[in-house]
Structure formats: structure tokens, C-alpha cells
Amino acid sequence: MADVSLKSIRKSYGATEILHGIDLEVKDGEFVVFVGPSGCGKSTLLRIIAGLESITAGDLFIAGRRVNDVPPAARKIAMVFQSYALYPHMTVYKNMAFGLKFARTDRAEADRRVRRAAEILKLTPYLDRKPRDLSGGQRQRVAIGRAIVRNPSVFLFDEPLSNLDAALRVNTRVEIAKLHRELNATTIYVTHDQVEAMTLATKIVVMNQGRIEQVGSPLELYHAPRNLFVAGFIGSPRMNFVKGRVTAVTPEGVRVAHACGETLVAADAGHAGVGDTVTLGIRPEHMSEGEAEGLRLKGQVEAVEHLGEATYLYMKLTDGTDVVVRAPGDTAAVAGASLTIGASERSVHLFDAEGLALPRRGEAHPPRAAVA
């Protein structure tokens, strides 16, 4: 009913191009999260969908209709802004009803919708207050309420949680997920926080420098990142990268020489040949202390962070590479100690010289890698 379809969308300001041809299909009811570092163009893309920025080239369809030249209010969208953008001189009620006035909704219907939204968002006691008399979380909910009353086909969220404190952020995150389940409207959500992306999205769009790096479900991105950028961006602490060189291509996989020896990685070589530089990628949670079948690395522990349920070991390998290991909470490792660490060969990612992932064996299903 309300798919959003982007066909090679480009955006330039003068001579600088911000978006270099974005193609994307958002299906009805999906929760799509645009994630990427600041300046990657994700907010611009959202504002283009909202109609707040013009499109330099390409086509935008909402619910099958080309909307390039349709003003925001006629696109059946609603947007929640990072700063909430509540009208400071209007009460909560008026803030929510403001848009309905222009949509020529009749009074009784508008009133019904505002009250219903207030009920959903637990704002009923605050309807007569002004935004300045509300807490951050309440303001946030008013902003969402203002979007709900419009009955939009598509919800747009621009970093809505970044002004909240940590505890409230988690809370509101859960609320937004719940709301999406209830309303089942297409939602596009922008954030720079990969945890928000992973927890909320049915589909994540990773963006970098005005391009889409990868589109996929949260677990697809986690288990099968297409390139070094996505691999490094999704997951926390970020994936460790170790430089290596291909020494042999065998039916079992690719043999890679690195600072601490040689390892067989279960991956297709693709066009990579013997002698090529490659990068090994191992997530901290897939590494463990001691010898393991597969990858073996040696280094010195430089710092230890105890989190309770786990301990992060910050290590420097013999060739100077920095590596983080997620060890069990009760590890005996101390700063200064020399340590051997390992990871199963199935949990090792391999990237070629251009940074593109070499397909791992048995990729059809995300590998059930040993989680330390």
C-alpha cells in the first residue's frame, strides 16, 4: 500500500554531489533504518523522501506515485525531528492538531485523533501544557504523536533518540518498536547508532559518503558484511582487522600468512590469487584466550576492561596491530601479560585488497560460529 521506491536519486549542492545515485526499495510495513557516519547523506536522503529537499536527478515513488514535485504535506508522510521541532507557543494539543487544520480534517475527527494518539502515548494529562513544561521524553512523545495523528502511510524519523539520556533512549527505542508493530506503517528511520539500527530495523541500509554500502536484515549485515566498511561499522566493539597475504588457494579455502603464522580461512578465493594482500576480520566476541583450532594470534595485553559479564582485552599483536578480545568475565589476564588468542576458522571473515568480502563457505545460512 505504501512502498517507497528510490530510483538513482542524486542530490547536489552547487558543484558538490552529496548523494551519488541511490536505488532502494522499501516495502509496505517495513522498518528501514538508514545508518552511517555523520555526513554520509542519510539525513539528506530522509529529507528528500519527506520533500524538504529537492531531488537533483532520479525519481521518488511513494505508494506507486511519482512524488518528485509533490509538496511534503501531500505525500502522506509524517516526520519526527531530532530536535522534536515542537511549536513552543502552542499547547501539546495544538501541536498535534496543527497539521490536521491544513489537511481540512473536521474538528470532531481531529479531536478524536489527537485524543487517541495522546492515549497511546500516555500524554492525556499533558494536553494543555506547553512544550517547555514537559520533560525530554514527553516532548519526544508529543513529536511522535504529531506524526501519528496525520495517519501517514510512511513515518520518517530523523535521529529521534539522540537528545535523550541513555536510560530513556533504551525505553523509547522499545516504545517505537512497539508502536511500529501496532500501526504497521512503513517506517524510515535515520540514526548514526548501530545499536539502534540493529534493534529496530527489519532492514538496515548502511550508507557511506553518499552511497549505499549494503542493504540487509540486521543479522545478514552482522554475519555477512559485504565489505570492510560495513564489517567495521556493524558490531560493537568493532571487528578486528589483521593484514595478511594469500599463500595458497585450496579446495578447503584460502591460506593466509599473517604476523603470527598462517591460517586456513573457509572462503572462496574468487579472483584473489596467491601473493595478494588481504585482510582478516574477526569480531572480538569470536575470539578467545588460548589455543584454538583455526586462527592463532600472539600479542601483549595493554589494557583490561572488566564489564562484569565480560572482559575486554586491548592487545597489541607482534606486528603492532591493535586487537580487542571479548573474554569471559572471570578471565585471569592482566595488563602486560603476553597472550595467545584464537578464533575458529569459521568465524574469520576475509576481505580482498579492495576491501570486498570474499564469500564464506556455507553462506546460505549465517554460520553458527562459536560464540565465546
Place this chain on the structure above:
Amino acid sequence: MSTIAATEEMAEDLAGRRGWPLHIVVFLAPAVLVYSLFSIYPLIDTIRLSLFTTDEAGLYHFVGLDNFGRLIGDPTWSGPFWNAFRNNLVFFAIHMVVQNGIGLGLAMLLSLPDLAGRNLYRTLIFLPTMLSVVIIGFIWQLMLSPLWGVAETFLGFFGLGGYFGPWLGQETTALATISLISVWQFIGIPMMLIYAALLNIPDDLVDAATVDGAGPFHVFWQVKLPLIVPTLGIVSILTFVANFNAFDLIYAVKGALAGPNFSTDILGTFFYRTFFGYQLQVGNPTMGATVATMMLMIILVGVLIYLFGVQRRLQRHTF
């Protein structure tokens, strides 16, 4: 509560910042001294003088509020006084409507997003405000002079040459003309203040209103304008104080007599004439002080109405 106060006091004691240590006195003394001596004392002394009168020998006699009674009731004083007061109200009204109205309009245009040449417009439109009122007065006197005929020629371009008249010289048009000259000079101030207030409105708010379906017209009337009402309040009170204290322009253009036939006389020129005298009339310091005190009270009433009646009801919006 009391424990907090106590700890604060302790902290102050520790920092040695209670009472009046020498360095505080040194920092404050020059400003307080000059300001008190040449600003506050003269104002108070003026109020005191307004309660006295002088005789031929130059001796001062206390007369209570008699001077004020004469100013308001005695026809020789009250005629000119009420005339000046009325003219001053007209002067103020023209500023409020024309100066602040056009200022608001210009600020609105200047604050449009991605406006090319914004800074140049702003700088040039503000330019007259920087010049001396006296200079401005003479410039317009020349421009409007039938002798030179520039204004007439100019109107002629639009086929309006016939409408030209010696506006500064006619009793019916002089005050409005002078007011408009002053408006022309000071329009930059409301423009700048309102422009700054408009810039302070976050873009998100305008975007939100756009998504809500409000066009530029509704965005202005229903979102922007209500948010800059506090600034409009400040602009109004600044206009009020400046207008009821004006003098230079009228003195430069029309002289102390504020002709023709006192039609451009406002409180500032009336004060000057009373204090210094003119033609055959000798100056009267105590009546001058009385006029000044009246002006002070008018300004004070205006400021108080603003502070307690208007400003309290206007909430400032923080974004």
C-alpha cells in the same frame, strides 16, 4: 534548604568572596562614580529642581508641585506642553506603524533561506542609522527643497510631479514629513533586531510546519510571528523611549521653534526652549527641570507598562 545555604556560605567564606574585598571596590569604583555623578545625580537633581522656582535675584524657592500645576493647567505653559505631547504621540504612532511595520517586512524578506546578497542588503539598509540625525535632517531638507526640486523631478518620473509640495513647510504636513524622515533613518534597528529573532527560530520548526502542510504565509503568521512577539515588544519600548526623547532632527530641520507654528514641536524641543529660552523669552531652568521630569515620568510609565504589563505576559521561547 538551610543546609544547602549553609554549605554555600561556607564555600563563599572559603573563597574569601563575601563582603566587599578591596579588589571588588577597585573594579567597581570608576564606573559607579562617573555614572552616579553624571547620570543618576543629575536626574535626581533635575527632579529636585522641578520643585523650585527662581526669583529675579536668582535665588531658589521651594514651591512644591506648583510647576507641574502650571505646566498642565496654566494656559501659557499647558498650551505648548499639550501640543508637544500630542505631536510626540503622533511622532511615536508613525514610528510604530511605518518604521516597525516596514522593518518587520524587510526582516522577513532578509531571513528567507538561501537569499543571495543578504549581507549587502542588510548593510546598505542599515547605513542611514549610522549617520548623525543632524546630517540626515539637512540631507532631506535639501532633497525636499522646492528650490532644488530633486524630489519633484523624482516624483515626475512616476507622473506624480503634481503631488509635490513644500511638505516640510506646511503646517499640515510638516510633522508627518519629519516623522517619516526619522522613520527612514532608523528603520535599520527594528529590521536588525527582528531579523536576528527570526534567524533564531530553528529550521526544524519551519520544516515541521511545512510537513504539517502550512504554506509560507501560514508559517509566517502562525509559527514565526508568535515566536518573535517578545522581540516586537522590545522594539516597541525602544521606539517609545527614543521617540519621547527625540530632539536633534527637529532642531536641525526646523530649529528650536519647531515651526511652522509649533506644528513639529515635540517634548524634546519644548524642553530645550523652556530651559534655554528663545527669541525674547529667557530660559527657565526650574521649568526646564519640570518639563524634563514630566518626560522622565512619561518614559518611566511607558517602561513600567512594558515591564509589568507586557513583558510578563510574553514568554520567551527557548528552542
Place this chain on the structure above:
Amino acid sequence: MSLPLRPRRMAVHGALLLYTLIAIGPILLILLNAFKTRRAIFSDPLGFPDGRSFTLIGFDSVLEKSEFGLYFLNSLTVTVGSLALVVVFGAMAAWALTEYRFRGNTLLALYLAIGIMVPIRLGSVSILRMMVEFDLVNTLTALVLVYVAQGLPLAILILGEFMQQIPRDLRDAARCDGVSEYRIFFSIILPLVRQAIATVAVFTMVPIWNDLWFPLILAPGDGKQTVTLGVQQFIGQYVTDWNAVLASLTLAIAPILVLYVLFSRHLVRGLTAGAVK
């Protein structure tokens, strides 16, 4: 949506351009005609001076018949003198009021703010009496004293607002190093509020340079006239000498024009920073 944008923008520029012309037209007209012969002033007031109509005769007669150089020097002395004192005294007081907590702090701040709303001009009767008593009539000192008193309230307000934004840690760090309160002010705080001082300077300078009232009342003669008063007296005397009148106006405008070009950015920043609240 994109179509009506262009004509609308043109209309906006049209309106702004029109008003800009109204704003600077009269000033340009004066500057233009100051360099023309009397005949050209009247026959072609809107034309540029050319080889035949160009003349400096007006400037010659102004410089000859009046002591314009002296007036200029007077204005400069008064303005610069007042400005220096306003900045130094104002900054010191603003610092004491924002930094130190002492009994009567708020009250004193309010007292010093009265002058923002109440024009000192209304105390002229007493000011003149005082100046007569101190034997300061027809001196530049009288003007400087009055202008300092007039400029201080706004200066203290603006500087105080800026000083409040200086991080506390900075001064506390200096105190921990045993730096004296005077040194903290002069070598740490003053340099940090340079921006604000520039704003204060513009706000203080312009009204002083342009003032007619106090020169008229306190120093109307004895060669102590400022430019504004000097021009006013000169024009009153030579109304019919159009060349001289236009030239004297031009001479009075020129310094402000130069200053404005140099400092307009500070002024605009001061105004748009909401310094005048």
C-alpha cells in the same frame, strides 16, 4: 512547487532592491552633488560629475570659512577618549558584577542598568549647572564625562553577558596558580572578550560622534564644537551656498562611512547576537 519559486524570488529581490535604493539614494545624491558646480547641481542633480561639472569649490569654502579640521579633531578626541574610558571602566564593573558574589550585587547591577532605559539627556539642567560649577563649560572634558556616564550601562550589560560565558575553570585554574585578581582580569579576561569590546565600541562610538544635544548645551563655542555641531552651525550660516552645504555634509558623512565599512560586521554581529535585549 519549483515553478513559482523563481518569480517569487525575483519579487523579493525587487522589493529589497527598491528599499535599498530608498535607503542609500539620498546619501549618494549628496555625495554626488558635492563635487559638482552650482549650475550642475541644479540643472542635472541626478547626473555624475563629469569633466565640465566637476569642482571642489564647496570643499574649499568649507575649509576656508569654518574650522572643520578642528571640529574633526574635537570629535575624534571626545569619541576616542569616551570610548576608552567606557570600555575600561565598563569591563571592570561588568567583571566585578559577574564574577564576585557580594552583598548588594543584584541591586547594584539594577542601578547600573537604569541608564539603558532612562536617557541621561533629561538631566541636562543639572548637568549644565554642575559643569558651570566645575568650570568645565566649553571643554571637551565635560563632554567626555557625560558620554562615559551615558555609555557605561549598555557596555556593562553587553560585556557582562559575554563574561558569563567564560568557563569558570579558566579563572579557577588561574587562582590555583596564585594569580592576583587584577592579573586575572587584565591578562585573562580582557583578551577573551575582545569580540564583545568591538561590539561595545561600535555601540558607544556612533551615538557620541553623532550627538548634537550635549555639544549644543555644554560646549557650543570657543572652538570646542564637534563635527555635528560645527556642521549644524555652518549650514545655519551659509544656507544659500549650496556647494559649501553639500561639501560640509559630505565631510561629516565620510568618516562614519569609512568606519562603517570597516566595522559593520561587528555591529551586525552585536545586534544579531541579541546583545540588545
